[in-house]
Amino acid sequence: MLLFLMASGLTLIFSMMGVLNFAHASFFMLGAYFAYQISHHIGFWPGLIAAPILVGILGAAVERYALRPVHRFGHVAELLFTFGLAFVIEEVVQMIWGKVPVPYDVPASMNVTAFAWQGLDYSAYRIFMLLISVAIFVALFFGLTKTRIGLIIRAALTHPHMVASLGHDVPKVFMWTFGVGCALAGVAGVIGGNVLGTEPGMAIQLGPIVFVVIVVGGLGSLGGALIASLLIGILNNMAIAYDFSFYPIFTALGVEREAEGVLGDLVGLTTGAIAPLMPYLLLVLMLIFRPRGLFGTRDV
Amino acid sequence: MIMPGAKQISVGALLVALMIILPLIVNSGFALTIMSQGGVAIIFALAFNMLLGQGGMLSFGHAVYFGLAGYVTAHVLNGMANGDLPYLPVSLIPLVGGLAGLFFGILIGFVSTRRAGTAFAMISLGFAELATALTLIIIFFFNGEEGVQTDRWVREEWFGITYGPDIQVYYLIAVWCVIASIAMYALTHTPFGRMSNAVRDNPERVQFIGYNTHRVRWLAFSLSSFFAGLAGALHAVNLEHVGFETVGLAQSAVILIMVYIGGTGHFAGPILGAILITLLNAYLSDISPAWFLYLGLIFVLMVMFAPGGLAGLIMMHEPIRRTAPHLFMRMLPAYAAALGTSLVALVGGIGLIEMAYFLSTTVSQKTVFTLYGITLDAADFWPWLVCVVLAAGGGFACSRTYPRLAESYGWAMHEARAAVAS
Amino acid sequence: MTYAIEFRGVEKSFGNTEVIRGVDLAIEQGEIHAVIGPNGAGKSTLFNLITGRYHVSRGRIELNGENITNRTPYQVYRKGLSRSFQVTNIFARMSVYENVRCGVLWSLGYRYSFWQFVNRRRDLQERTESILAQTGLTSRRHVPAGLLSYSDQRALEIAVTIAGGANVVLLDEPTSGMSSSETEQAVALIRDISATRTMVIVEHDMGVVFDLADRISVLVYGKVIATGTPEEIRANAAVQEAYLGTKAA
Numbered sequence: 001m002l003l004f005l006m007a008s009g010l011t012l013i014f015s016m017m018g019v020l021n022f023a024h025a026s027f028f029m030l031g032a033y034f035a036y037q038i039s040h041h042i043g044f045w046p047g048l049i050a051a052p053i054l055v056g057i058l059g060a061a062v063e064r065y066a067l068r069p070v071h072r073f074g075h076v077a078e079l080l081f082t083f084g085l086a087f088v089i090e091e092v093v094q095m096i097w098g099k100v101p102v103p104y105d106v107p108a109s110m111n112v113t114a115f116a117w118q119g120l121d122y123s124a125y126r127i128f129m130l131l132i133s134v135a136i137f138v139a140l141f142f143g144l145t146k147t148r149i150g151l152i153i154r155a156a157l158t159h160p161h162m163v164a165s166l167g168h169d170v171p172k173v174f175m176w177t178f179g180v181g182c183a184l185a186g187v188a189g190v191i192g193g194n195v196l197g198t199e200p201g202m203a204i205q206l207g208p209i210v211f212v213v214i215v216v217g218g219l220g221s222l223g224g225a226l227i228a229s230l231l232i233g234i235l236n237n238m239a240i241a242y243d244f245s246f247y248p249i250f251t252a253l254g255v256e257r258e259a260e261g262v263l264g265d266l267v268g269l270t271t272g273a274i275a276p277l278m279p280y281l282l283l284v285l286m287l288i289f290r291p292r293g294l295f296g297t298r299d300v
Numbered sequence: 301m302i303m304p305g306a307k308q309i310s311v312g313a314l315l316v317a318l319m320i321i322l323p324l325i326v327n328s329g330f331a332l333t334i335m336s337q338g339g340v341a342i343i344f345a346l347a348f349n350m351l352l353g354q355g356g357m358l359s360f361g362h363a364v365y366f367g368l369a370g371y372v373t374a375h376v377l378n379g380m381a382n383g384d385l386p387y388l389p390v391s392l393i394p395l396v397g398g399l400a401g402l403f404f405g406i407l408i409g410f411v412s413t414r415r416a417g418t419a420f421a422m423i424s425l426g427f428a429e430l431a432t433a434l435t436l437i438i439i440f441f442f443n444g445e446e447g448v449q450t451d452r453w454v455r456e457e458w459f460g461i462t463y464g465p466d467i468q469v470y471y472l473i474a475v476w477c478v479i480a481s482i483a484m485y486a487l488t489h490t491p492f493g494r495m496s497n498a499v500r501d502n503p504e505r506v507q508f509i510g511y512n513t514h515r516v517r518w519l520a521f522s523l524s525s526f527f528a529g530l531a532g533a534l535h536a537v538n539l540e541h542v543g544f545e546t547v548g549l550a551q552s553a554v555i556l557i558m559v560y561i562g563g564t565g566h567f568a569g570p571i572l573g574a575i576l577i578t579l580l581n582a583y584l585s586d587i588s589p590a591w592f593l594y595l596g597l598i599f600v601l602m603v604m605f606a607p608g609g610l611a612g613l614i615m616m617h618e619p620i621r622r623t624a625p626h627l628f629m630r631m632l633p634a635y636a637a638a639l640g641t642s643l644v645a646l647v648g649g650i651g652l653i654e655m656a657y658f659l660s661t662t663v664s665q666k667t668v669f670t671l672y673g674i675t676l677d678a679a680d681f682w683p684w685l686v687c688v689v690l691a692a693g694g695g696f697a698c699s700r701t702y703p704r705l706a707e708s709y710g711w712a713m714h715e716a717r718a719a720v721a722s
Numbered sequence: 723m724t725y726a727i728e729f730r731g732v733e734k735s736f737g738n739t740e741v742i743r744g745v746d747l748a749i750e751q752g753e754i755h756a757v758i759g760p761n762g763a764g765k766s767t768l769f770n771l772i773t774g775r776y777h778v779s780r781g782r783i784e785l786n787g788e789n790i791t792n793r794t795p796y797q798v799y800r801k802g803l804s805r806s807f808q809v810t811n812i813f814a815r816m817s818v819y820e821n822v823r824c825g826v827l828w829s830l831g832y833r834y835s836f837w838q839f840v841n842r843r844r845d846l847q848e849r850t851e852s853i854l855a856q857t858g859l860t861s862r863r864h865v866p867a868g869l870l871s872y873s874d875q876r877a878l879e880i881a882v883t884i885a886g887g888a889n890v891v892l893l894d895e896p897t898s899g900m901s902s903s904e905t906e907q908a909v910a911l912i913r914d915i916s917a918t919r920t921m922v923i924v925e926h927d928m929g930v931v932f933d934l935a936d937r938i939s940v941l942v943y944g945k946v947i948a949t950g951t952p953e954e955i956r957a958n959a960a961v962q963e964a965y966l967g968t969k970a971a
């Protein structure tokens with residue numbers, strides 16, 4: 001679910017502006033940290049509202065004052081800029097809050113088990129996370145399909161130049177899009193930071209996976225982002241939870257358990273062990289064979 | 301790129317002479333380590349720029365070839381030591397690394413280079429993450445988190461060299477650095493090198509003059525991986541240990557930053573960047589915990605305002621130097637003013653950052669530390685005030701001095717052009 | 723004799739939009755053949771189809787008798803056909819000299835060589851110099867291409883196009899955006915290079931067309947409505963109706 005929130009923001013930014021926001025996960029991190037600060041002093045619920053807004057404003061400011069001048073140097077330069085931005089944000093976060101994880105916790109009111117299913121406990125908080133994500137997805141869906149600005153955004157998803165030619169104030173739309181995209185990442189940070197742990201390394205952990213999601217789902221497609229994030233999330237969880245061993249395949253091929261060398265390593269593999277690999281394998285395969293992704297309307 | 305004229309050759313010769321003499325003058329072990337690291341970085345940086353500056357391909361995963369070659373080299377050294385592999389003089393080991401890099405570069409490059417731009421960057425990212433994950437899974441080859449240990453002393457070679465002492469390793473690196481640099485420079489003057497530039501500038505047009513864009517890119521990628529592997533081998537020999545971080549994103553990021561800050565548009569840019577960042581990293585990372593932040597900020601500012609890097613900034617003044625060097629005196633006031641205001645702003649800004657770092661990372665409750673040699677208490681109000689004033693004031697002043705600097709430059713360029721025309 | 727280029731039943735649609743609706747056209751060896759027609763008629767698409775930038779939806783294209791339908795641009799180039807672009811499409815960061823030299827490389831057999839030095843090769847040098855001389859760019863050889871004046875850039879565009887010695891050359895609106903004196907120069911250049919080559923030119927400037935062309939084809943709505951000598955075309959009623967207009971009564 002977190003993946004979807006972040007992926008939707010990134011899709012919006014990438015599809016609208018052609019900028020692959022390397023720093024997207026950094027805004028996710030900022031959301032978590034802001035929420036921590038606010039919840040520390042005021043409370044969780046105000047943080048839920050305020051933190052994403054702050055992140056969004058920060059994002060819009062970054063677009064307006066920093067990213068915009070880089071536009072004219074081309075996509076590679078923009079990518080380099082957002083890459084540098086990610087670097088700087090991580091360092092700044094370390095500077096302000098230190099390297100140790102901060103105690104951003106799930107509010108006590110929701111830290112209870114709602115129900116159990118198939119041997120796994122589901123806490124009320126996770127339900128809450130799910131609900132928020134669904135609510136945002138629904139809001140995005142209606143916002144994009146029923147409103148005028150939504151129409152413009154959808155048009156810009158596939159034909160950005162046309163939209164500019166039609167007279168819309170593209171710079172302002174860009175600024176707001178970037179802001180909203182970052183705010184979405186911020187929301188993910190707010191609701192996810194207390195579960196995953198809020199520390200400076202969280203951006204680099206989640207960042208690449210979000211890229212995988214939007215590439216696999218297809219660029220320019222929010223629905224694709226949803227499906228891909230579900231897919232990757234489920235695959236990941238299943239791989240770890242069920243932990244299939246590859247051993248049977250190898251024995252079928254006549255390989256011994258005590259095999260030497262590389263084979264020895266591979267024989268002992270389980271899906272849990274290679275779970276970290278899978279998204280990137282998917283990314284590489286997708287980019288090579290079907291750069292449009294599953295539902296994409298545009299090539300990368 | 302211009303063919304080496306007398307000037308380039310003499311500058312090159314000077315640098316080589318410097319490389320040879322320096323360790324004899326500077327006699328500390330620490331300095332030797334830095335110089336060795338710098339040599340490796342130069343090769344890696346030049347290799348990376350074959351892709352970025354000359355080929356127009358941004359890769360976040362070039363360390364994969366650097367690291368994989370390092371691992372291969374470590375295993376080969378171990379293999380030679382216990383007799384499993386035939387003997388090869390350690391002096392020639394970097395070639396093994398190069399071949400390893402080439403091998404993986406050809407394979408991975410074939411699929412990566414089918415796409416360009418952002419897609420290429422993302423594929424490279426994917427492979428970097430894949431490689432990192434693999435190092436922790438395939439224990440046999442990568443030995444997981446421990447990494448692979450090796451010993452560079454295998455047998456005595458010609459002239460009694462054993463590569464036991466650090467200084468011998470330094471000269472090994474220096475020699476290969478010179479060879480690799482010359483080789484990569486030569487490559488830019490070949491048909492391949494030219495077409496690589498053409499692909500960078502206009503990949504579509506290249507097809508209409510008979511070249512398969514993919515082939516050109518693939519070749520560039522492969523050759524670049526060869527040299528990255530060469531660097532990786534020297535890295536392994538130097539440190540006698542290869543860990544999983546050598547294939548990862550962080551390592552790739554470091555080289556990217558080095559090359560970009562040095563300057564992608566000129567051959568010597570990466571060399572400049574490699575030397576500078578290696579030096580700064582060695583000396584500054586001890587002085588300040590904020591070193592990476594400064595590096596990141598410099599990088600971002602360069603992307604925004606000086607995309608040609610340091611080499612670009614220097615070469616921007618080349619036309620003036622060539623035709624009307626006396627103009628530099630006239631430019632001096634504007635440049636000095638900009639420098640002055642920048643320093644003021646920097647003093648303030650660095651102060652703020654250092655204090656913030658100190659407060660957040662200090663374990664105990666103490667708040668007193670030294671900044672610029674002045675002992676002060678970071679919990680006090682007034683150091684912050686001073687720094688804010690300096691930073692804000694300096695920043696404001698910069699907004700006045702930098703346009704003047706640009707004007708001065710523009711005027712000088714105009715005069716220089718006029719001098720040529722007349 | 724084999725035609726330089728032959729279109730047989732070529733059709734091209736983008737999705738549901740038919741752009742080329744069935745073109746049968748034969749370009750004779752050594753002639754200067756102009757293709758004219760209203761905007762959107764599909765002239766540039768025709769060029770893109772020949773050179774392999776687009777694939778045909780149906781039909782067949784032959785170059786000197788050899789089937790080149792749907793080949794890649796570099797394959798078509800290697801068979802001896804080269805094209806210029808309407809929007810100048812050169813290597814902006816390289817000098818004029820280096821631009822032309824890149825155009826020469828393949829034809830002299832250098833392929834992807836990374837062991838030979840371009841500055842040492844006499845044949846490269848001579849060939850590049852001769853192209854520069856022919857297109858009048860010798861005095862500007864060291865200027866970065868991005869800094870050239872517009873008409874110099876157009877000249878460079880043509881220089882790069884003919885550098886490889888292609889004997890069938892497609893020029894896409896070579897005089898677009900030029901003043902009348904620049905156009906005169908361009909026409910002289912085109913006439914010069916056409917001496918040994920087959921040329922197909924897309925043009926809007928009727929003066930240039932009637933001045934240069936041996937034969938003209940008129941493309942309207944994706945179909946060739948007439949092919950013939952300039953006099954025949956001028957007198958053709960259908961062409962007048964569709965494109966040229968009739969004399970004021």
